[in-house]
Amino acid sequence: MIVGVGQFTERVDDPGYRGMSSVELATEGVRAALADTGVDPAAVAREIQTVYALRQFEISGPMPAPLGKSNNYPRSVMRRVGGDPARVVLEPVGGQGPQKLVTEAGGAIAAGEFEVAMVIGSENGSTLRYYAKRDDKPDFTEHVDGQLEDRGDQIHKYFSKYTVRHQLTGAPVQYALLDNARRGKLGRSPEQYRREMAELFAPMSKVAAKNPYSSSPVERSVEEIITVSSDNRMICDPYPRLLVARDQVNQGAAVIVMSVAAARRLGVPEDKWVYLHGHADLVEQSLLDRADLAASPATERAVAEALRVAGIGVDDIATFDLYSCFPFPVFIACEALGIRGDDPRGLTLTGGLPYFGGPGNSYSLHAIAETVTRLRDNPGRFGFVGANGGTMSAYSVGIYSTTPVEWRTDRSEELNAEVAALPTVPITERPEGRGTIETYSVRYDVPVRTGIIVGRLDADNSRFLAITTDDDLLTLMTEGDPLGAAITVRPEEKVNRAGLA
Template sequence: MAIDPRTPVIVGVGQFTERLDDPDYHGMSAVDLATAAARAALADTGVDQARLAEAVDTVFGLRQFEISGPMPATLGKSNNYPRSVMRRLGGDPARVVLEPVGGQSPQKLVIEAGDTIVAGDADVVMIMGSEPGSTAKYFASRDDKPDFTENVDGQLEDRGHQIFSYIDEYTVQHGLTGAPVQYGLLDNARRSRLGLSVHEYRHQMAELFAPMSKVAAKNPFSFSPVERSVEEVETVTDENRMICDPYPRLLVARDTVNQGAAAVIMSIEAARRLGVPEEKWVYLHGHSNLIEQALMVRADLGAAPASVLAAHEALRVAGIGVDDIATFDLYSCFPFPVFVICEALGLAADDPRGLTLTGGLPYFGGPGNSYSLHAIAETVCQMRDKPGQFGFVGANGGIQSKYAVGIYSTEPVPWRTSRSAELTAQVAELPKVPVVKTPEGAARIETYSVRYDWPVRTGIIVGRLDSDGSRLMATTEDADLVSLMTEGDPLGAEIVVSTTDNGNRAVLR
C-alpha cells in the first residue's frame, strides 16, 4: 500500500518514575521528570538524540496538578514548562502549547498532532507530561524546600487550565472539590440503576481493579508495584481507609507520584529523513474525541453516552471490531470509567486480554492529566512486539466529561478522520434534567457520596424535588442521615431540603 509521506507515525516513547523509597531519591521537579521521559522517548527512536531534539518543531505540554487551577505552585514552577524541558534537551521548537486540564488530553493531542502533521504545519512533534506530587508532599513540612521557579523566554500558547468547564460555584459550594467525591456520585448512580447493594457493588469494583494491581506489580515504572487481592481491595481497614463513598483507598487513583512520559510523532517523510527505523513506526488506525453534557443536567448520572460513542467511533474509524483488539488500557481513576467502556464493548472484568497495560491509576500511579501518555507509551511498545495487532487506549477527562480513544498498530494505514464533532453535537442535544439551585421542601436522594476527608464527616447529595422532579445538590451533617449514608443505603431515601446562605442542607424526613 502506498502511504502519503505526510502520514504521521509515533516513533518514540519514554517513561520515568522516581519513587520515594529509591536510594537516590531527591525530589524532582515537573520539568526534570518530563526531561527524563523526553530523553527516553528520543533515545527510543534509535537515532541521534541531539539531532532529533533540534528537529522537534512543535511541543504539546500537559498540565500538572500544581498548574491546573487557581492555586499556587508551592515549590515554584516554570513560566514556560515545554520550553524549559526543550532547553535541557538542546531543542528550540517553533511552537509550544500548554494544554488545558483533562485526562483525555494525551490521546486528544496525539490526534491533534496527527492532524497538524497531515496539514503540513508540523513535521516532528513531541508530547510531554509529568507530575511531581510526591515531591510536593515530601517537602511540604520541611525547611529545605527547593525552588523550582524558572523564567524562560520564548513563544508559548497557553490554552488556560479551563478547570471551570468541569465545576462551577454551585457544585463547589456543595463539596464537589475533588475527583473521589465527583466519581462517587457517578458510581453510586450506576449502582442505583443496576439495583445492587453497597456490598455487591463494592465487590464488583474490587473484582474489576484487583487484577490491575498484578500488572502494576510487574511494571518497572509503577509507583506502587504491589499485587492486591479482591479481598484486600474491598475490605476497609486502617490502611485501606474510606476516602469518599463508595471508595476505600485502593479504589482511588494514586495522584501523589513522581512520574513523567513523552512521545515523539512525525511524518513518514521526516522519519525517513532522520533515519528512524521502520520497526519503530506505529500508526493511529482509529480515533475519537467526544465531550459529555455538563454533570448536573445529564439524564442518567450513572451513564456516559459520549464515552460509549467514542469507543465505538474509534473502532469504526479503524475498521475493526472489539474482538480484533489485542491490548486495552482503559482510564481507571475510579471504577466508573472502566465499567462504562466494559459495558459498551462487552468486556468482562476478567477478560484474558486484560484492561490495563500500565497497572491502573491506583497502583501504577495516577500522574494527573498525563496518565494516558503512559498508556500510549506502553501500547506502542506492545504493538512493536506484536506486529499487525491492535491496541486500544481509552482516555477520560473531567467528571467523565471528555473521552478520547486511540487504536494503534504497526500495520501501515493512511490518516483517517472521525465524526467526533458530529457525535459530540448529538450528545449535547440529548434530554437534560432541570436544575434548581435554591430548593425547598420534600425530595429524594438520587445519588450521593460521603466525604471522610473533611473535619466533620459530611454527606454529599444529588436529589430530586418531589414537587417537579428538578435536580438539586445539598450537603448534610445530620447524624441520622449521615449514619444511613455510611452504614446503610440512602438511595431513594426521603429527605427535606432547605436553602441557607452557605448552600443547601438536607435532613431525613
C-alpha cells in the same frame, strides 16, 4: 505515526530519591523517548517543530506552585535536551489530553503543518509532599524566553459556585456520585458493588506489580481492597483508598510523532513505527445536566467512532488500557466495548491509576507508551487506549497498530453536537420540601464527616444538591442504602441541607 516513547518514575523509597521538579521529570521522559527512536537523540531533538505539554496539578488553578515553577514548561524541558521548537503548547486540564494531543498532532502532520511533534507530561506530587514540612525546600522557579500557546487551565468547566458550595469538589466525591448512581441502576447493594469494584481493579494491581515504572508495584487482593483499615481508609463513599487514583507520584513521559517522510529522512527504523488507526474525542454534558448519571453517551460514541475509523471490531483488539482513576470510567468503557471486566486480554498495560500511578493529566501518555511498546513486539495487532478527563467530562480514544495506514478523519465534531443536544434535567438551586435521593456520597476527607446528595424534588422532579451532617441520615448513608430514600430539604444561607423525611 509514533516513533519514540519514553517513561520515567521516581519513588520516594528508592535509593537516591531526588524529589525532582515537573520539568526534570518530563526531561527524563523526553530523553527516553528520543533514545527510543533508535537514532541520534540530539538530531531528533533539533527536528521537533511542535511540543504539546500536559498541565500539572501545580499549575492547574489559582494557587501558586509551592516550590516554584517554570514560566514556560515545554521550553524549559526542550532547552535541557537541545531542542528549540517553533511552537509549544500548554494544554488545559483533562486526563483525555494525551490521546487528544496525539490525535491533534497526527491531523496536523497529515495536513502538512509540520513533520515532527512531541507530547510531554509529568507530575511531581511526590516531591511536593516530601518537601511540604521540610525547611530545605528547593526553588524550581525558571524563566525562559520564547513563544508559548497557553490554552488556559479551563478548570472551572468542571465545577460551579453551586457545586463548590455543596462540597462537590475533588474527583473522589464527584466520581462517587456516578458509581453510586450506577449501583442503583444495577440494583446492587453497597456490599455487592464494592466487591465488584475490587474484582475489577485487583487484576490491575497484578500488572502494576510487574511494571518497572509503577509508583506502587504491589499486588492487591480483592479482600485487601474492600477491607477498610488504617492503611486503606475511606476517602469518599464508596471508595476506600485502594480504589482511588494515586496522585502523589513523580512520573514523566513523552511520545514522538512524525510523518513517514521525516522518519525516513532521519533514519528511524521501521520496526519503531506505530500508526494511529482510529481516534475520537468527545465531550460530555455538564455533570448536573445529564439525564442519566450512571451513563456516558460521549464515551459510548467515542468508542464506537474510533472503531469505525479504524475499520475493526472489538474482537480485533489485542490490548486495552482503560483510564482507571476510579471504577466508573472502566465500567462504562467496558460496557461501550461490550466486554466484561474479566476479559482475558486485560484492561490495562500500565497497572491502573491506583497502583501504577495517576500522574495528573498525563496518565494516558504512559498508557500510549506501553501500548506502542507492546505492539512493536506483536506486529499487526491492535491496541486500544481510552483516556478520560474531568468528571467523565471528556473521552478520547486511540487505536494503534504497526500496520501502515493513511490518516483518517473522524466525526467527533458531529458527534459532539449530538451529545450536546441530548435532553437535560432541570435544576432547582434553592429547593424546599420533600424529595428523594438520586445519588450520594459521604466525605471522610473533610474535618466533619458530611453527606453529599443529588436529589429530586417531589414537586416537579427537578434535580438539586444538598449536604447533611444529620446523624440519622448519615447512619443510613454509611450503614444502609439511601438510594431512593425520602428526605426533606431546605435552603440555609448558601447551602441546601437535607434530613430524613
